[in-house]
Amino acid sequence: MAQTPSLAEESGSTPFSSSQSITLRIARYNPQHDSAKSFMEFQVPYEKWTTVLEAILEVKKHFDHSVAVRYSCRQATCGSCGMIINGKPRLACFTKISELNSNVITVEPMNNFPIIRDLAVKFERLFDTHHKIKPYLIRDDTEITTNTKEFLQSPEELEQYIQFSNCIKCGLCNSACPTMATDSSFVGPQALAQAYRYVADSRDKGKDNRLKIIDDSHGIWRCHFAGSCSQVCPKGVDPAMGIQLLRGYMLGFRS
Amino acid sequence: MTNQDENKEGIGGMINPRRYGIERVAYLLMRLSGLGLLAYFIGHIYETSTILKGQIGWNEFLALTQTNAGHAILAIVIAMCVFHTVNGIRVMLGHGGVGVGKPARPDYPYIPASQNIRHKMGIYSAIILAAIAMMYGLAVMFGE
Structure with missing residues (x-):
């Protein structure tokens, strides 16, 4: 036996x-x-x-x-x-x-x-900046309320953000970022990519709110598209893409 | 909190081009060429201001640019100018979300779409065009 x-x-x-x-x-x-x-x-x-x-x-x-x-x-x-x-x-x-x-x-x-x-x-700063961009759906109604259905979303709408929801908050992107290397106040690629994740979500209504938060001298404008964040991401999130697409909203290239 | 407490890489880490491919090299060259062009701009304003000292003062200063060292500096300025312009157009397009790929479900080994061949070609083009422009400048200045 x-x-x-x-x-x-x-x-x-x-x-x-x-x-x-x-x-x-x-x-x-x-x-x-x-x-x-x-x-x-x-x-x-x-x-x-x-x-x-x-x-x-x-x-x-x-x-x-x-x-x-x-x-x-x-x-x-x-x-x-x-x-x-x-x-x-x-x-x-x-x-x-x-x-x-x-x-x-x-x-x-x-x-x-x-x-x-x-x-x-220590991960406190990463979690602080993550919370700062309001990482949740912002809207007046809720799926939980009686007499309302779940929020519907097409596969195409899901594709717009599903990649960015893979973030595991490991901090590798913030560690590789050349701006983070010198600027203690920079919000960082992790939080900016998550801002895009919610802005691109068709169920979310908080776009203007989030864009206002990251439209700061230490916000999205400090990203210079070096792309190191995307190269080290272990989950294929591609924060550099999310940040540039997010900036497209701010510059009026996207709506 | 000091820099050591925060464990920040600092400027040494920011300008280290060896770890993250050609994109990080372009990032460094963009900063260096930007600073170089700023220094040239300040020098250029000083140079043109010598005209206030009359024609002799102007000619004396202009003669400095006609030396071998002056020609070499001008050739570097040409290269910096071309690289900064071409790479700047690439970066500006990228900042608007142009050419950075479309969001999609990632598959292992997770090659980032934003670091695509179009942007790499843009960086190599900027470097090659800068080198050609510099060589043309050197040929014109030292050719006679």
């Missing part, structure tokens, strides 16, 4: 038995008592399918449990494990070591976000 391993046996097992290994350089920084960032190096075995997050968890399990990292779903859905991997913002759970083509993997906290510790950063 086959025996299934107990939970204790599973958690104690070593997941990688490969002869291949990489050097994982992890940025260590505690703003409470460190004056600058430093790096610790670990030799981590990996398989073809091993992700960077799994390698970090391997380090936590076998070498140094004090490494601070935020993660949850491990399938690019929760948006928790964004970090700079070999110089570019990526999701650690969505980046395989084998696709980086390097024997040295350097992981750092995302740029343009205050560091809590090591690889974990």
Whole structure:
């Protein structure tokens, strides 16, 4: 009779038995008592399918449990494990070591976000700017009220915004943005793309309200269409497209 | 909150062109050419103001542009001017939502539609035209 391993046996097992290994350089920084960032190096075995997050968890399990990292779903859905991997913002759970083509993997906290510790950063500003653009349908009536039906929408109308509703608020776009690198007050590509998501929704009636919010010196006009946000988005949201289409509304090219 | 507390990349990160493809290179060149043209504009106003010192003062200053260094600077100005104009037209069209693609359900590997071949061609065209204009300028100025 086959025996299934107990939970204790599973958690104690070593997941990688490969002869291949990489050097994982992890940025260590505690703003409470460190004056600058430093790096610790670990030799981590990996398989073809091993992700960077799994390698970090391997380090936590076998070498140094004090490494601070935020993660949850491990399938690019929760948006928790964004970090700079070999110089570019990526999701650690969505980046395989084998696709980086390097024997040295350097992981750092995302740029343009205050560091809590090591690889974990604060998301307060991202959530604040997200809330600022009113990320919900604005209209006087509601689907919940008795005697009203659900708001109807054609497939074509859905196509106008469905891409932008894939945003998981991981913050990679804000980390890659060159304007965010210098302007602390810029609303950022994440919030601007979400503003477009609701403006383009045929059920929404809050277009003028939202356009007024982003029509600011640190709002949509600070985007210079560098496109880095779209290149790093792990969900295909393409914030650069949303922002330019949104600006089309403001310039009168779209209605 | 200081820059270090905010973990901002700063100007070094803003002008780093190596990580995000030709679009980020164009972003950097646009800023550099804009600043260069601003500096030229200020210098040009100063140069033309020398006419207030009479013809001798004007001729003396104009002679500076007839040197090898003057010719090289003018050639760079020509390149900056052409790049800034052509890329500026591309960016202005993009800012109006022209040529940035249409929203659609994304499929893996999620190639962003806004970073399409038309915009890449626009950037390469701006660089090539700037290089041609600069070479033509050099040929005219150093040709004799």
